Amino acid sequence: MRRYLIALAGSLLLAVMAFGVIGSGAWFTDQSVVPISAASSKLDIRAEVGKQGGGTTMYDPTGVALPVASLAPGVYDPGNTWMINVQNKPTADSTLSVKYRFTAGYVSGSGPLWDSTVVKVEKGFCVAVNTISSPTTVYEGPVKNLSFTNADASKPNLDPNNTHCYRFSFKLPDAAGNSLQGLAGVFNIVIDATQPENPGW
Numbered sequence: 414m415r416r417y418l419i420a421l422a423g424s425l426l427l428a429v430m431a432f433g434v435i436g437s438g439a440w441f442t443d444q445s446v447v448p449i450s451a452a453s454s455k456l457d458i459r460a461e462v463g464k465q466g467g468g469t470t471m472y473d474p475t476g477v478a479l480p481v482a483s484l485a486p487g488v489y490d491p492g493n494t495w496m497i498n499v500q501n502k503p504t505a506d507s508t509l510s511v512k513y514r515f516t517a518g519y520v521s522g523s524g525p526l527w528d529s530t531v532v533k534v535e536k537g538f539c540v541a542v543n544t545i546s547s548p549t550t551v552y553e554g555p556v557k558n559l560s561f562t563n564a565d566a567s568k569p570n571l572d573p574n575n576t577h578c579y580r581f582s583f584k585l586p587d588a589a590g591n592s593l594q595g596l597a598g599v600f601n602i603v604i605d606a607t608q609p610e611n612p613g614w
Contacts, residue, residue: 457507461498463543487587496543503574510570513606517559522598539578
């Protein structure tokens with residue numbers, strides 16, 4: 414009798430399992446597939462550099478050092494004035510609007526010259542070749558403390574295939590003494606760019 418009950422229980426279990434399999438397969442089903450082709454954006458800027466009214470060199474990302482020679486106290490010599498513009502490349506290379514900032518960094522040479530050199534940065538409307546109109550000063554002070562963003566310069570975010578123009582003029586402080594004569598050094602003007610949504614700066 415006991416064997417008969419065990420066999421009956423096993424038969425019932427198999428029947429329930431079979432019904433579950435059959436029951437699951439009896440539902441109507443359908444499926445629709447939407448393929449997604451994904452691609453990421455690109456962010457790519459470069460500096461356009463040249464003398465006012467002269468030719469332009471694309472610094473992407475680096476180039477030959479700009480000569481700023483014969484610095485003297487209190488005098489912004491036109492020979493030491495350069496256009497350093499920011500270009501967000503065309504959409505083949507860059508597809509995002511950017512915000513950006515200018516800073517400076519010491520590379521080599523005289524520490525006292527690095528500490529003392531003064532820069533005046535003016536923004537303006539890009540006109541002709543390496544020329545700006547309606548200039549407004551956005552920074553004037555020691556190069557080593559240079560730091561401003563396009564927001565500080567009252568410039569909107571920079572869209573692809575557009576350029577913002579800046580004029581950089583260099584001198585020594587008005588009260589510079591003889592200890593700064595005959596010195597030489599190298600420093601970088603750095604342009605960092607990022608998405609406008611980046612909360613980092």
